[in-house]
Amino acid sequence: KRMVMPAVNIIESKDDFRIEVAAPGLDKADFRINIENNVLTISAEKEEKHEDKEEHFMRREFNYSTFSRSFTLPDSMDTEKISAKHKDGVLNVIIPKKEEAKEKPARTINIS
Numbered sequence: 001k002r003m004v005m006p007a008v009n010i011i012e013s014k015d016d017f018r019i020e021v022a023a024p025g026l027d028k029a030d031f032r033i034n035i036e037n038n039v040l041t042i043s044a045e046k047e048e049k050h051e052d053k054e055e056h057f058m059r060r061e062f063n064y065s066t067f068s069r070s071f072t073l074p075d076s077m078d079t080e081k082i083s084a085k086h087k088d089g090v091l092n093v094i095i096p097k098k099e100e101a102k103e104k105p106a107r108t109i110n111i112s
Contacts, residue, residue, distance in 0.1 A: 005067055014103045017095045019071065024089035026065075031091055035079050042093065043068035076101030 006023040021042055023031075030044045046065045073079060078096045085092050 005069075008069060010071075014097075016097055017073075017077065019093040019095070021069075021091040021093070022089065023067075023091060026089070026091075028086040028091075031084075031086065033082075033084055033093060035073075035082060038073045038075065038077070038079065039070055040073055040079075040082070040093070040095070041068060041070045042091070 006021050006026075008022075009020040011018045011020065019040075019042070023044060026044050026046055030046045032041075032043045032045075034041045034043075044065070044067055073095060076097055078098045081096045083094045085094075
């Protein structure tokens, strides 16, 4: 098994965190995303088969590409509402912030 570490970007907006994993050659089905005790783990495993057929023998090679990255999420994340999508070799994991953790716009308090 060879470890391939894909590029990972973490982008924070006022409403959520987004983790982008650039892993060309991996399909949606190759990924696993788990959350346990505020630790988000993104892993992938891909099996590649190569066959060489000669006259009297056949050689098979199996390659596994695996990786795993874990992220400890702050308590302000709404782990119940994590979503993920995969497109063009990039896995996007969206982790919304809890309502109370979102930045509230400044407002003026009226004095009565």
